[in-house]
Amino acid sequence: MNFVSKYYPVIICFSLTIFTTIQAQEAKQHPLEAKIDSILSILTLEEKVAMCHAQSKFSTKGVERLGIPEIWMSDGPHGVRAEISWDDWAYAGWTNDSITAFPALTCLASTFNPKLAGEFGFSLGEEARYRKKDVLLGPGVNIYRTPMNGRNFEYMGEDPFLASTMVVPYIKGVQKNGVAACVKHYALNNQEHKRDLINVEVSDRALHEIYLPAFKAAVQKANVWSIMGAYNKFRGEYTTHHELLTKKILKGDWKFDGVVISDWSSAHDTKKAALNGLDIEMGTGTDGLGMTTANHYNQYYLASPFLKALKNGEISESVVNDKVRRILRLMYRTNMSSNRPLGRANNKEHHDVARKVATEGIVLLKNDNNFFPIKDDKNITIAVIGENATRSMTTGGGSSELKPKFEISPLQGLKERYKNATIIHSIGYASGASIYDQVMPSPYDADSLKIEAIKVAKKADIVLFVGGLSKSHLQDCEGDDRKQYGLPFGQEELIDEIKKANKNIGFVLITGNAVDMPWLSKVDGVIQTWYLGSMAGHAIADIISGDVNPSGKLPFSFPKKLEDNGAHSFGASSYPGINLTQEYKEDILVGYRWHDTKKIKPVYAFGYGMSYTDFNIKNVAIDNKKYAKNGTITVSCDVTNTGTIDGAEVVQVYVGKSKSNVKRAVKELKGFSKVFLKSGEIQTVSITINVDELAFYDESISDWNIEEGDYEIYVGNASNNISKKMKITVK
Structure with a gap:
């Protein structure tokens, strides 16, 4: 008997002992990863693949036989969206899915208050947890490159340092509730126009210095648990499964250990999705139970085609194992966590946070002769003119639209605050309804509205013009960009006419974007109020009355004319693109960087905001x-x-x-x-x-x-x- 044959069983035994000891030590050091590995070993290939794609509009499959739950997601960077039907975009018609609408993220960024961002995130996370959501699809941190982007109101402005600083406490706040934040849209999704076709060309330097820092902070400083891909292409490749962005930078350089989720229908290829870092594919099909199987969930790129590629050896099983390992890690952080809180919704604390964010985010832009604050005096008549004084600003806007339990309009807030002064109202102008991707004509006669508004203005001591944009298609809304830099629906002409009737005009500007201001010299005061959610009217009244001193600062520049913006100064090749390709020719000079460096004065600069003191x-x-x-x-x-x-x-x-x-x-x-x-x-x-x-x-x-x-x-x-x-x- 030679040495090897004599001692081989001992060597094997000794090696196994060492290996088992090492495994035990690793399990002790990383108990969660050990649990995940043990589950992976008993999952079938079919079960693994099923976890990588949707089973409904907003959920993915669990594994019933092992007690692994489904993952439930919801839109909601500033409030948890109403319940959506299983297989289509219709609302499910629940009566118990009303929530607190928090201010949109442009407002949060305007507070310049990271502590408040943490309170915002925590309150929002509590509401998501109460609604039994595992992943909250937000916040958005795409950089404000052009004021025409319909979705800018969901983001945190033009500066990467500000966005990075504000997003970290927001994410930490959400995730304290056992709900994953899902930072979006990774990356370079800076316009809505042809968003699913446009190809972005940008330098490595601008990519890393301007467009990636907030995502990097979300990963490395906030330990975000999920990230959503974007619709657009970058250098010819779709960003949702991008070799450089997703595989190398996000999962390689930044060591992101969470889950990459597609935007709804942003996946385009099985092999690229599998190999370049997409973990969960959502929304590619639109009909799970209809007459055709073409859009069934099993036809997703990471569904049957993925399973087939795994079975024939075209893709290694280690690829799906990595995805499922990340998904299970997400579950142990959320719906399989042993110490998950219960959540709350529509409580006073959340309403207080919403109001505080709103008041701290409102920006006083102009205040000639101390027009604001306005005293509550029985001898004063205040005319409130404008459709935005009564229009709901929580509906519309796309996927971030909300169904709040209540929404205080600016007119209601002013009436409740001003007990002595007389408040009269006229609609002044009216927009048409926005249905899907169509704008319907206004049901009102514009001339009649104007005549009535002028009559009301003549009766008043002070006019508060409540105007701006709305969350309708082709304004501040997902799906396409604005068509004009100026105010819509004849507001500028209406201000001219009101000025002839009453010289004391203050403008309550409700937008998520910068707008052209040729009317600026005709008004005495301007407050930028954003989309403020449930407590909008109370917050606006707080500022107008002086109960709260304004302290908001602009998170983006207001150029005098559109061509003064860096992205627009180079023409169509830079925005919106030519032949579905756009070049970021302003490079690193985004926003105030452009205005400063090129010595082009804005109307209002980044970081600007006045006070009553x-x-x-x-x-x-x-x-x-x-x-x-x-x-x-x-x-x-x-x-x-x-x-x-x-x-x-x-x-x-x-x-x-x-x-x-x-x-x-x-x-x-x-x-x-x-x-x-x-x-x-x-x-x-x-x-x-x-x-x-x-x-x-x-x-x-x-x-x-x-x-x-x-x-x-x-x-x-x-x-x-x-x-x-x-x-x-x-x-």
């Missing part, structure tokens, strides 16, 4: 003048409320490098802090910036790089209102 920023200092590449920069200043009213100011820190070897914007936001001050109060504010955040994406090495040399630090309260500029050196 006054603030002074002084004694600006930095901790030293020279920094190592791995160091931190601390900027401090004293903020004084020099007025007579308590209020809040947002200190903003921008960084630039005038002498650079690469193209740069004049300055970029790198830090901010919202500070609440009583009248006469002084506070010292400190903002810390990691030197690493000064890096640019170096295309020559396909990685981040920090230039040595001098940098400029700008401290102020808007991108165009800088109190102090200083210089530092990075070595």
